[in-house]
Amino acid sequence: MGWREIILEIMREDIGFRDITTAAVIPKNMELRAEIVAGEEGICAGVEEAAHILKSNMLTVKEIMKEGTQMKEGNVLLEVSGNSRRLFEAERTALNIIQRMSGIATMTNNAVRIATKVNPKVKITCTRKTVLGYLDKKSVEIGGGDPERWRLDDEVLIKRNHLRVVGSVEECLSRAKAHASFTKRICIEVNNANDALEAAKNGADVVMFDNMPHDEINKASKMLKDSGLREKIIVEVSGGITLDNIEEYAKHDVDYISMGCLTHSVKAVDVSLRLLLGE
Amino acid sequence: MGWREIILEIMREDIGFRDITTAAVIPKNMELRAEIVAGEEGICAGVEEAAHILKSNMLTVKEIMKEGTQMKEGNVLLEVSGNSRRLFEAERTALNIIQRMSGIATMTNNAVRIATKVNPKVKITCTRKTVLGYLDKKSVEIGGGDPERWRLDDEVLIKRNHLRVVGSVEECLSRAKAHASFTKRICIEVNNANDALEAAKNGADVVMFDNMPHDEINKASKMLKDSGLREKIIVEVSGGITLDNIEEYAKHDVDYISMGCLTHSVKAVDVSLRLLLGE
Amino acid sequence: MGWREIILEIMREDIGFRDITTAAVIPKNMELRAEIVAGEEGICAGVEEAAHILKSNMLTVKEIMKEGTQMKEGNVLLEVSGNSRRLFEAERTALNIIQRMSGIATMTNNAVRIATKVNPKVKITCTRKTVLGYLDKKSVEIGGGDPERWRLDDEVLIKRNHLRVVGSVEECLSRAKAHASFTKRICIEVNNANDALEAAKNGADVVMFDNMPHDEINKASKMLKDSGLREKIIVEVSGGITLDNIEEYAKHDVDYISMGCLTHSVKAVDVSLRLLLGE
Amino acid sequence: MGWREIILEIMREDIGFRDITTAAVIPKNMELRAEIVAGEEGICAGVEEAAHILKSNMLTVKEIMKEGTQMKEGNVLLEVSGNSRRLFEAERTALNIIQRMSGIATMTNNAVRIATKVNPKVKITCTRKTVLGYLDKKSVEIGGGDPERWRLDDEVLIKRNHLRVVGSVEECLSRAKAHASFTKRICIEVNNANDALEAAKNGADVVMFDNMPHDEINKASKMLKDSGLREKIIVEVSGGITLDNIEEYAKHDVDYISMGCLTHSVKAVDVSLRLLLGE
């Protein structure tokens, strides 16, 4: 079914058979107009998805703010109109999507700003530590990050557990190149400088320094540069990186900084629905 | 389809056709054993749901830790075994569910502890500002909170937008009692003391003080007590309440404290999968 | 998926790949107009649902008669037009929904009329002995009844089997109040006057006299009145009540009369599709 | 999805998130045993379908009574055991299916007995005036009837509305034979003796006398016999036939009697769940 259906199903579970409050207190055929308004600063995301939710409940929607835009308190993101019962049924789920997606986009954007101040070429990426999968990753993109792989089948990413089973970086990469389609890039997580060098020597496209102390990162960078392999690979760094410590990681010679917190510990951006009565 | 199917669909989207990394580097019929381990303190939640995910991918699961238990770093929550490809496919989604649900349960539990220290009878409740709907609310319950209504059809909750359309608290309640089934409780949000009193006089079961300053809450409490109506209703307080300010709200004469942040701004609890090789 | 999808699926099963009769004998692009007409008296219900079915099969629909209206033989409920093959495919399922829902609404309305002649304040309610679940309960509402709980999670209803397991009315109610959300009402079935009194004393919101002889109902009513608890609870009566014996039950001091037959033994109201050829 | 999924979906809608009563008053891990017992006489049907429902909710089931068996008050149809919460969740939907399907089978069986007393060769069949589609038709079969066509694509059935559009019986049959697959039988509804004869002459496999007065039926029978075509066709009679008037229809020279009431106006057979506590 996919994410389009997932968010509609979340709405359906939230509605149940009907909004009994609205059914009891609001006249059946009343039409209403309303707007979704930002309650604080942030990067706008989720408007398309909220529109999908509202339209699927037979409301008319006008998207006002483009995803990726910087929003301020009071900015209108979207206008919606239609039957009052349909509106109150879909309101909450639509707001929930915007507040989460904008929260992710905003945190990503903050990470980008902090990191590029130190290292203008470095980029931010996220992990598969998501809740809503694709929508979380799309929010990272909107905030200026790279979504990394979408799922388990679009990049080879050899992780620590694979390495433990197989035994060596060389053998892992040898098998990956033999068995994976030529259309896939090959990435490998390493946690020390020697493995980083071995990975680069054995044809990894991307080498991810995972949970490595700053000293070890420096050592790996030097070994890669000295061996002349640095230009042939993409270097990514990951493991416990947050807005508080990202600056230190950005100072290294790395191409991508991967942050799990962008999608697993989201702070919602405040948005709400304002009815336009007699306006 | 419901939440059981939603989390499986999230897993299916994450897997795609197959885990190409594992398919390339791990032998096809290799069996593995592993355990899911806490990486920090918190209240355990999501183990049943993670087990549902893992089992649906044909793995054998033993649930070790009961939901609601206080967990410490290193505690084993769940054991899993089976085909290595199935294991690596389902691992991430299972962990994602546990880390979010435990995050919600942990924050709820902290709120309960802070609030009841000041006011032993007060209880914590959440809102519909959720991402995963039922699972978020279940996590609040596991943490010691009350889930409030599950959806729009199991309690009448007259909110500010309803009141704006209808015009008066009295009229809202009159309509609710006339049109809603006798099996539903009636709750109404008010934002000043006069409306609180009017709600109590007109038969509300629950009066929710929403975004009211502390002075106004005190005034409403006094008016309710003086009128002899305090005992007939349940009093709930809501609006911008977080772990930082909950103590002040708990000091009032209220029965329930409602917190949106419990489900809209979750901090994940760290959990990971540890392979048991040759153990 | 829910009831909207259930009735479409019932239609899809009925169609199969196509209506081979219409495909064989009617020209492919012929447009037709038709109306759904009542064949006998009754309360109109199911027009919205029939319209949902017809529209989903790409027909144009105009709803003529409002649900809850008294209809007479020959009254037009709905007009429909569009491709002849689409029309003949969807016709039967649309009629099936109207004839059942109107049948339920009609029987409910008869029950309301008989009961309120004797006891103007008494109301009619139904059970979960349904076939189509929500649509059956909605039909009861249209006929003037109360749908009781929608499902197992929107009211606590302690039934005989729960009581047998737990042992006492008091213990049942004590557990219900401790563990259920404050947003839910608590109802308990009793089959004798002593239990009715115990239920009222222990805080039940609703006491249901189930399968109690008329003498026992009288005894219970007296005990409740004498104890001063009658006003604090809602009294419901149930068990084998039909149009033939409802009058006797309405004479008691009860608030609600619950009737399983309204939804488990429905007599369809006759409706049919009349083609408008050359009209 | 089909009927298997439809009845599970009806159950899921009935459960919602959980049975809050059982969750509140019954210990979480309590195991229970129970049996489904007939409350009155009838033909047993729906046990397989009830078992499907119960098993899908993780209960253990033993089917005791075979479908089609004559049951008496107190007979056990099915034994079920398992977790108490799962049991109370699925109970009602399972009973609802049995009470409807047995109701249909019982009424069909009564029709068969009445009709065959007068005309030993005559058979009973039903229409597409169903609620649950296949399950209603299967119940007719269990009661000794013929289900007629399953859906719109397994028999050509030219009805009055087709005839009105096309103009003549001859043209209808000519088109049906030209365009329908050779694997399908061709049936046509007629409402007078002349059309019956025309149908037989033009190669109908089945001629259905629909809403014809007894005189006209006699006339048609005579014309068919006199023309020597009676043996080449199957004769069916339909239109407002109930248990009250079926005997009169059975006296005619007809092969099948079609009854809409078998599935559109069902009287449920009483069945209930009896807990086996300490037995």
Add this chain to the structure above:
Amino acid sequence: MGWREIILEIMREDIGFRDITTAAVIPKNMELRAEIVAGEEGICAGVEEAAHILKSNMLTVKEIMKEGTQMKEGNVLLEVSGNSRRLFEAERTALNIIQRMSGIATMTNNAVRIATKVNPKVKITCTRKTVLGYLDKKSVEIGGGDPERWRLDDEVLIKRNHLRVVGSVEECLSRAKAHASFTKRICIEVNNANDALEAAKNGADVVMFDNMPHDEINKASKMLKDSGLREKIIVEVSGGITLDNIEEYAKHDVDYISMGCLTHSVKAVDVSLRLLLGE
């Protein structure tokens, strides 16, 4: 869900989250126009289904060529316009459906032409050796063949494996007539002349000569004619019949020739999408 949903699901799997190529290189809001063009001769089929796919992805479609038409290289089958990303996402699946369905229709049509040159009354039919089920059978119809039964429940077809279990043709037919609905035709596969005669004597509607040598077919035809039963039955021939040998089979006294290859070994007809830039 059915075939409409199956082909959309095939498209969804093919798209994944989005067409990353188009997203990267084509402006987001660019509108495009294009046409689907035949690359070689054949019988047109699948245009309606392709339109269903394209419209479901929010494109505007105009069907140009009717199914069943003879097409030549360069003929336009369908015009499509809309958002460029939506167009490139749906293009391939739409083409895949047309190329397969037209391939089946074209091969069927060739079979019809070859066979009817020899035997003008003979007709072509297919088997259940399909990939897409209904769509394959519909393509056979478009090419001028008969789809035979749609599925296992719309014709009784006694095959060799049934005969092996039951033991005799007579017993098979006796059971079929006793237990199957009167609305179904009865077909039986035989592999020798004696069984063919026994089938005709025992009331089969259709006798299928399966994998019988030409001599045996001749013998069976003679026995049927001599016994006077030939006119009472439909004769079908099947087993390894292809375009290469169909002429020999068409020379026999048979009504239908059944060909598995029409749907199990399809040669796609070449079609492609031509962008209309600045035209």
Add this chain to the structure above:
Amino acid sequence: MGWREIILEIMREDIGFRDITTAAVIPKNMELRAEIVAGEEGICAGVEEAAHILKSNMLTVKEIMKEGTQMKEGNVLLEVSGNSRRLFEAERTALNIIQRMSGIATMTNNAVRIATKVNPKVKITCTRKTVLGYLDKKSVEIGGGDPERWRLDDEVLIKRNHLRVVGSVEECLSRAKAHASFTKRICIEVNNANDALEAAKNGADVVMFDNMPHDEINKASKMLKDSGLREKIIVEVSGGITLDNIEEYAKHDVDYISMGCLTHSVKAVDVSLRLLLGE
């Protein structure tokens, strides 16, 4: 839902409500054993998928032959046992999957053998001209080919239509590198030698020579070699390549040969179900 559900849905459509033949002629509780047997030579594929189909219909399966194995007439691929009605219901769909998937694997394998005889390093790949999507591509892999991209989001593949819209190879590649995730490879179709060189110069990972005459391929190869860029890219050739002409293409300096016919024009491999009666 995905391919697992697609093939079950295809089976469900094929069954309908039940196999009326088996229901009529075979005793209800009869158990049967059978094996699926190859009727000709080929590469075995689809056994896992057939097992999924059979098991989902409650049959017991033992997979005998591994996918990728060379099979000969009479080889047993799979054993199956269980209820006779379940077996006859699922038989055809299971066979249909094996015969198609083995057909694809066999043709792929033939292509591999022909091509590698001439050019031992060249590999075979397929296109998105599929019917069943993933299962078709998996069959290509089983036959020794590379599946190319799974769907539109796992590789950037700039095709002729993209190039026509954008204007130049350089601009296409520039946009692709700027906007696509670093985890994706970039492939571009070209139809002349100059564009091939431009693609290699501008950082394409894969250059696909599409529908280029042999002369032009030679010219492109020379230009790439002369410029020293040949080693930096993967070269793929495509366009109208079949078993008849593949040898000529294999002689070029190319890494991959892409063949649409592998999945759009499949010749089924003959397999059938053999009942084991009294064995």
